[in-house]
Each structure stands twice: as C-alpha cells, then as structure tokens.
Amino acid sequence: MSERGSPAVSLLCWFVCLAPSLVFSITVNTPAELHASKGDVVTLSCTFSSKDRPTSKMTVDWSYRPQSGGPPQTFFHFSSQTFPPPDGQFMGRIRWLGSPARGDVSISLINATLNDNGTYTCAVRNPPDVHGSPTSHIRLTVTPKRPSIRFSDVAVLIAFILLPSAIVTLILIGRMLCPKKQYSESKGYRSPIEVTEGEEYGIHPPRAQVQKATCCNLYLMDSDDEYEYYNRKKTLPLDEHYAESKC
Template identity: 40%
Template sequence: MNLDYNMLVAAQRALLLLILGFSCVMAVEMFTDREVHGFVGEEMTLRCTFKSSVPISPGLSVKWLYELPDGGPKESIFYYSSKEYPVENGHFKNRIFWAGDVAKGDASISIKNLTLKDNGTFSCHVINPPDWHGSPGLLVLTVTERAPSFQLSVVAFLAILVFIPSAIVVTLLLVRMGRKFRIIGGSSKPHYKKSAVEDSESSNAMSNQKSGLSEKMYHCCASCLQDSDDEQETEAEDYERARLASDSHVK
C-alpha cells in the first residue's frame, strides 16, 4: 500500500516537472530598448521584437500597456490580433499606430505628436498560442522640448547663394566705374609734393597754354571778321553790277 502511494507521488512530481519544463520551453521572448528619448511634437517608434518556439499562429496577439512615471495602474493603449485596435479614448487617442510585422517577429508601435505627458513606462506583451508565457518587454520613454536651433529653409539658402555673388559683382562694377570717373581712388597718377621750381615751371606752362589758347581764339575771331567783310564787299559789287545792267536796258 505504501509502495503504491509512493509511486503515485513520484508520478505526480514527474508530471509537474514535465509541465513546468514544457512551459519554460514554450515561452515567448520579448525584446525592447530600455530607454528611448523623444521630442515634443515629433513621432517616436517604440520597438518590440519577439521570438516564439512555435510558428506564428492565427491566435497571436500583441498588447501594449502604459504606466505613469510615478507608478500607478497600468493603462491599455493598444491591442493587435490579426488587425490593430487602437484606443478610442484617453490621452493616446488617435496618436498610436501599428508599426510592426508579426511575420518578422516585430510588434512595434508609433506615437505621433509627442507631449510631455507621454513620459512613462511602456510594456509590450506578445502571446502566440501555445506559447502563453513570457516576460513582457519594458521601455521607458522620456519626452523633452527640443533646443532651438538655427535652421535655414531651402528658399532662404538659395536666396543667399544668389544674393552674395550678385552683391560682389555689383560692388566690383561700382568700384571700376568710380575709378574710371575718378569718384573712387582719385587721379590715376600718384600724388607727391612738388618743389618750388616745379611749381614755377608748372605755373609758366599753364600761363603759356592760356596765352596760346587766347592767341588762337583771337586769330579765329579775326579770320571770321575778315571773311564777313569780304562777303559784304562781294555782295556790294554784285549789287552795283546788277544796277548798271538794269539802267542800260532801260536806255
């Protein structure tokens, strides 16, 4: 009687160990980043991959939970089973989307328009029957404001590329024109202080130039007057001849 009882206890223990061993083998492994960092207003992908000891079954499901930084109850924010089931209310409404592919062992999700209230711990749970067991992947998200930075738009960058060469060309043209008309740079000859002798010679040369110019103007005017007198005499002679010819015809 005692022998039968001992054999029964041994069989139960063996069965229990077998079940426990089978459960340990038949488990889903989930992998996530421990910490990720995002910025307000941007999009962040929460990555979760998994491995299962059996092929993907139709009953596979993915569940994401969210917990506040200071703890508290966990909130279900996303569920997937053949198709996605995003939450219809709460803080994450219309902001969480499926970004995974179960055929490749990917159970990731994306959060759009991040806010400071999204800070907290996210957990990824995957079940692939008969793999019912497995530790969820935990991920801590930290959202902050992005530091202001100088960003050039494409239009501004192109405007700068066009403006700078144009400004250089215009400046060079103005400088050349200024030198040509002696607006910039003054005379092309170098300036130096003249001696007394050079000043005297320069003054005499200018006086001679003025005298020569005056003499030329005098001769020119005299020539014009002489031509005018000759023309008047010629006209008088022509008039006298015409008068005499008229008188002879009358007689």
C-alpha cells in the first residue's frame, strides 16, 4: 500500500511546488545599463509581462539609489494615474511614457545631471499576479557633455586665420610667377637737361624702348625697385608721349 502511494505523494509535492510558478509569473525587464551625457533626456525603459490583464489594482513604483550608496527612495508612483515627485531632485523632471495595456511602464528623465548617477528600480504589481520577478534594475551613468564645434567658431577660425594665410600665400605665389623688372643705372633714363652730342633737347627715348609699369610690377616689386620707379616718375617729363600706368 505504501509502495503504491509513494509515487502519488511525490507527484502531488511536485505539483504544489510548481503551481505558483505556473500560475503567477509576472516578469519585469529593463536594460542593465544606460549611458547619457549631461543635459540629455534619458528614457528609463521598463516592460512587463503577466498572465492577467492590467487592472486598476496594478501599481508601478520607480525608486532611486544614489551611486554613493544608501537606501533606495521611491520618486514616482502609478496607480490608475501618475503621481510624479512633489519635491526633491526629480521634481518636474519625470515624464510618464508608459502604456500598461501594452505592458510598458517606462518613464523619461529630463535634463540629466551628474547627481543622477545611480541605480533605478522598476517594480510592477498586478494582483493576483504578484509572484515571479516583479522588479528590475537599471544602472545609469551620466558624463559631462563633450564640447562640440559650432558653425560660428568655424567662421571665426576662417576669418581670422585661414583667410589672411590664403592672402599671404597668393602674394608669395604672385612674386614667384611675375618677373621682376630689373633696372640698372646704365640703362636708366637721363634727365632732360642732359643732352649729348647728336641729340636734341626735349627728344625722349623711342616708345618701343620705354617699358610701362604693369600692375604686376607695381604691386609685387621689391622695395628697392619701388623706390627707383617713383624716383624716375618724378624726373620724367609729362607730355603726350608719356602715359602713367594705370591699374
């Protein structure tokens, strides 16, 4: 008798042990870690699955434990309606994103700060489904925001550094490409007063021998050449055969 009853007793024990896990099996899921920059809007995602449809008895609690340690503190509660934090560091910075009918009880943290580093716990209860894994944890790490280059900074950089450098480069290239006008004292123009034998006073060198100064000569000539050019300009007579170079 006892031998026949022993398998039945064992089966009954297994059924009693497994019954709660088969009937009550709520599960809450969140990401293990989140990383954000200072000033970001952080979505604290939390979903759940339950054998029972959510009712007005379903509750959601979000709690926070600082990175420095200490007991967790509940800062957000949901039970048919939302109850945001009335004070503290999260006041005015929590937004409800959840949809219990879809198994979503997420929230968002606005304007994240370095003081928000820590562990966030999402706890869901949906009676009578209250067993299983009703809580899940998120570890949030907020870091300083990386500096970014703005368009105004780039414009200032171009205006004060690159543009002058480009102008200087063009001037140097122009000096190398434009031939220098070489002057020699032996080929310099003589004063109208100097008259040699066989020459008449007032007769100037032929037009073919007079080389007009070009823009390239004027603006890219060396300082010595420039001085000599303007010195000759003062001594040359102005008549109908002489025309000053105009750029």
